[in-house]
Amino acid sequence: MGYIAARVQRRADAEDLCADVFEKIYRRFDAYDSEKAALGTWIFTIARNTVIDYFRKSKPSEELDDNMADDKEVDDRLLDGETLDELAAALQQLPQELQDIVVLVYYDGKPLTEVARMMRLSYGAVKLRHQKALMLLRGFLCE
Secondary structure (H helix, E strand, O other), X not given: OHHHXXXXXXXXXXXXXHHHHHHHHHHHHHHOOOOOOOHHHHXXXXXXXXXXXXXXXXXXXXXXXXXXXXXXXXXXXXXXXXXHHHHHHHHHOOOHHHHHHHHHHHHOOOOHHHHHHHHOOOHHHHHHHHHHHHHHHXXXXXX
């Protein structure tokens, strides 16, 4: 846990990764060969590779801006004066992943944290994609 926590900013992510490491150790223990490496070396390698995979999967394209518009503020501006038909047509113009996020948040009422878990993405990635979807929708509706 110490190794992972020193490399990952959020404690919750470090705990999740640590659990992943233990799960991998449990599932692959029969593949461990004491003649190739010591047990500690083998476990360390799994932990290191798990952290590397985490950063590969969660590379944000940009930092989250603390001054991003509040979701409610964006929603109100987006829906002002628009009909549901226009909104549905605009939604169909989005890439499938962005459509899924919008549907999960607004139709199913799921919080972004749960959407992130369901889509196996980081919260930051889902928040950025959610904001992108809303901005694209606004663009489609204002054309």
